[in-house]
Structures are given as C-alpha cells and as structure tokens.
Amino acid sequence: MNRREFLEAAAVVPLALAMPAVLPSLARAAGEPSAGTPEAVGFAPKPGAWRTHEIVTKLEIDAPKGAVQKAVQAWVPLPSVQEDGWFRSLDSAVATNGRATRKTEPTYGARMVHVTWPAGESAPSVTVTSRIATRDRATDFSDPEGVVLDADTRRLYTMPTALIPTDGIVKETSDTITRGAASDVAKAKAIYEWIVENTFRDPKVRGCGIGDISAMLKTGNLRGKCADLNALYVGLARAAGIPARDIYGIRIAPSTFGYKSLGAGSEVISKAQHCRAEVWLEGFGWVPVDPADVRKVVLEEPPKNLPLDDPKVVAARKTLFGAWEGNWLAYNFAHDVVLPGSDGPPLAFLMYPQAEVAGLRLDCLEPDTFRYVITARDVTAA
DSSP states (O other): OOTTTTTTTTOOOOOOGGGOOOOOOHHHHSSSSSSSSHHTTOOOEEEEEOOEEEEEEEEEEOOOTOOOOOOEEEEEOOOOOTEEEETTEEEEEEEEEEEEEEOOOOTTTEEEEEEEEEETOOOOOOOEEEEEEEOOOEEOSSSSSOOOOOOHHHHHSSOOOOOOOSHHHHHHHHHHHHHHHSSSSHHHHHHHOOOOOOOOOOOSOTOOOOOOOHHHHTOOEEOOOHHHHHHHHHHHHHTTOOOEEEEEEEEOSTTTTSOOSSSOOSSBBBTOOEEEEEEEEEEEEEEOOOOOHHHHOOOOSSSOOOOOHHHHHHHHHHTBEEOSSSSSEEEEEEOOOOOOOOOOOOOOOOOOOOOEEEEEEEEOOHHHHEEEEEEEOTTTTT
C-alpha cells in the first residue's frame, strides 16, 4: 500500500559546538525530597482511578468572502491512542448535514472524521462527540521491567520527518549534549535538562508552533511552544538513536495539583491544544517527558516569569521527566499527515480541526472565525 493512501474505517549560525554543559543526571535528582521537589510542593502524579471525559467538537463553516461557492470539506481528529496504563480511546459519534467517513492514516494510525458537503449547502456543520478514559502516569526508575520494543516500532520512532531531521545540526547538537552519558536513560535525561535550560516559551508564537527544529538550531532561536520544544526533544533523542515520539492532544480539565498553567481553564477548550512527548527507555518502556510544560510553568504560572529555582518550577522540572497528569486527551502520534480528499499540502501534525472551502484551507488557529468550538466535561460519575 502507498504510505499516503488512506484506509477507510466507517543567517544561519551553527549552535552545536557552543552548547552549555549538560545539567543534572538522574542520579543527582534522586534522594530525599527538598524544598522544591514534587513531594514537597504536591506535584506527584501517580497511577490511580480512571476518569471518563466527553469531548464535543462542533464546526459551522462559512465560506470566506469572495470565494466561489464550491464543495466544502472538513477533517476532525478522533482520539486514536490506546495505552493500557494511562489512556483509552472509547467511542465517537458524528452528527452532520454532510457525508461523514471515518479515515485512518496508515503510518501512525491517526484516526479522523472526513466530512464533505455539496456545493450549495448553505450551512455546513458537523458535531463529533468522543469519550475517552485517562489517568495519571509515573515511571518507577528503581524497578525496570524488561520490556522490549519491536523492530518496526523502533524504526518508525527513530526515523526523521519533514520538520524533524536526525542528521546535520540536529545530530551534532545531540552528540554534544549526550557526550559522556553512559546509558539511554542518562542521554534522555541530559537532552531533557538541556531543553529546560536553553529554550524559552514564546507567547507570540501562533498556536502550538510548527516544530521546525533544524531552523531553531541553525538560527539559534530556541523560542517556541509545545510543538516546537517537544519536537526538539524528540529530534535530539532520535538523533541519539533513542526512539521518541510526539503525542498531539488537548487539555481537558484543570490540574488537580494546583498548576494554573498546566490545565484547562474552563469547559471550552478550543485553544487548549497541547503536544506532549515520550521516549522509549529499555526496561521502562515509553516514558512521558514534557520539557515544554516546564517552560510554560516558568512563563505563565502565577505570578509569572518565574526563575528556574522557584519551587513550582523545580517540582515541574523533576516530575515531567517520567510522569504527567491525566487531564489531557491524546489524539495521535502522526507527522506529515496527508488529508484524504485534499489537494493542499500535508500537515506537520493533526491536532486541530481542518476545513477547506473552494480549495482554500481555513485557518485552524482562529476558532472564532473558523467557527468551531471544542468543549470537555468529566462524565466519570454520569
């Protein structure tokens, strides 16, 4: 099968040789809790009870001014991740005045609803209602389990993508960061610490960023948002020969640990998209990592612009290598996504609803003008 074929289912300045020294290892992070550890400030996610959430995505599409009236189409991502320890994609229902078909992207298994409307439809609309179950996760680094990654999956999550190369400056940078690290765990942690120390969350970046990591390293502009900073982690890990992957999703509930910056602020989550990451470590399996959220805590956690030694930042920094909170929906792991039925360019990732009118792709980062709303509610006890 062609990899792009869809399956239906109802001035440049190199940085690499001028990198700061690698920061604390896992060994330094271990030991008794201090004033800034998750235990001291209460940020310590642990696997516990599952919670069920309902997410509703509603699109109402208007033709842009001056557009010739033609057929309209839209694509809505569906939860596609099934992980026994922390995430379950349950059922999804679709209501529309168009023709809806469920599609599966063949390389990463990302699922979506593709909806088409004929020319002349005055008010194209679609509502997708999905249920998922999620819980907190944490890695016990003192107790390796001997899990093994199969060769095909290892190959998939070490290969480059259009915006995440693994050679050139990315490889040079990765080699510099991991020099002297004796294990994959030490390498993965060194890359994490380097990103926390050297990158910055930029509130001016639209949406979640685009994840062009080679451009970030060549220009020395290490500012961005989650799809930039966590993509940088994934690329540097892959360049070191360690499987890693982005997970594209959306925040669906407040943080139960009191972090205002790490949860949804209301039931309307149209702008709450967030990319997380995982790294495969032999003996431990897929390990959650989120250096981008550490930088989000630095920038946004009240009173804002916190120093790296603030207890909230120290706690997030320790916790987000190996653990995360289950207040988030995982859509998929997909890169370079070709939308079925579209003549437009591939997407770097599928995390937002997409639509086209008269061959023009709408701006998915402007939900108010695109006219989509995403809401989430906890239905555990319903």
